[in-house]
Amino acid sequence: MSDSGDTVQALLEANAEFYRAFRTGDMMAMTSLWADEDDILCIHPGHATLQGRGPVLESWFDILASPPNVVVADPAALITGPVGIVTCTEKIGTARLSTTNIFRMQEGAWRMIHHHGSQIFAPIDEPENQTSAVH
Amino acid sequence: MSDSGDTVQALLEANAEFYRAFRTGDMMAMTSLWADEDDILCIHPGHATLQGRGPVLESWFDILASPPNVVVADPAALITGPVGIVTCTEKIGTARLSTTNIFRMQEGAWRMIHHHGSQIFAPIDEPENQTSAVH
Numbered sequence: 001m002s003d004s005g006d007t008v009q010a011l012l013e014a015n016a017e018f019y020r021a022f023r024t025g026d027m028m029a030m031t032s033l034w035a036d037e038d039d040i041l042c043i044h045p046g047h048a049t050l051q052g053r054g055p056v057l058e059s060w061f062d063i064l065a066s067p068p069n070v071v072v073a074d075p076a077a078l079i080t081g082p083v084g085i086v087t088c089t090e091k092i093g094t095a096r097l098s099t100t101n102i103f104r105m106q107e108g109a110w111r112m113i114h115h116h117g118s119q120i121f122a123p124i125d126e127p128e129n130q131t132s133a134v135h
Numbered sequence: 136m137s138d139s140g141d142t143v144q145a146l147l148e149a150n151a152e153f154y155r156a157f158r159t160g161d162m163m164a165m166t167s168l169w170a171d172e173d174d175i176l177c178i179h180p181g182h183a184t185l186q187g188r189g190p191v192l193e194s195w196f197d198i199l200a201s202p203p204n205v206v207v208a209d210p211a212a213l214i215t216g217p218v219g220i221v222t223c224t225e226k227i228g229t230a231r232l233s234t235t236n237i238f239r240m241q242e243g244a245w246r247m248i249h250h251h252g253s254q255i256f257a258p259i260d261e262p263e264n265q266t267s268a269v270h
Binding site: 039041043045046047048049051074076078080081082083085087089096098100102104113114116117118119120121122 | 174176178180181182183184186209211213215216217218220222224231233235237239248249251252253254255256257
């Protein structure tokens with residue numbers, strides 16, 4: 001596998017590790033996965049933006065107290081220099097969410113710097129309905 | 136202003152230009168602002184992920200046929216190498232949305248590679264309510 005392929009594979013593995021920690025309530029792994037910096041961001045479904053390691057990790061501490069059985073589908077990777085973006089679909093019960101996860105390459109590892117999740121309300125697989133009234 | 140400051144300022148100006156095009160229905164400006172590549176992404180509120188310049192620009196063509204009066208608040212910039220992330224709040228009528236806009240520096244200009252918008256349903260300015268039941 002090429003270096004580029006290795007990098008993509010490592011990015012998708014970091015994304016999978018995020019969901020393993022999420023699903024199993026592994027706060028230690030979640031803490032390690034997020035970049036140790038105060039400029040990290042997080043937008044949970046239906047919520048305003050959180051910024052800073054304290055507020056972001058506190059929100060995950062609350063969520064992981066009762067971790068949902070989240071299943072991930074269709075991860076797609078987009079790498080530009082030291083930044084890797086993964087979009088994927090989260091399945092939690094009957095809910096479907098569109099998610100953007102952003103990682104920064106630091107000392108040979110992909111560390112998360114932003115997570116943005118939003119619930120899908122529109123019918124899926126109907127391209128003619130891919131835009132909404134609000135936006 | 137430092138080079139770093141210039142870069143942040145240019146990123147925030149690109150973000151402002153995106154909203155000017157959005158608000159005024161300027162499809163030509165919107166088309167120029169998005170990176171001319173097939174790996175671009177877009178997640179509209181309540182919708183699944185769009186990938187590719189065709190699907191993404193088609194969705195904006197539909198939206199800009201009846202452009203909403205979108206007002207932007209609290210833009211925050213995070214730059215890593217050639218990638219700039221802006222989070223901001225969109226106000227459309229009484230709706231409030233949390234948005235992530237991602238740009239890639241190309242030939243001296245910030246070009247959009249991803250837009251993810253999601254409506255805020257939770258009370259704002261209540262940190263204890265910053266996590267949801269779904270996530």
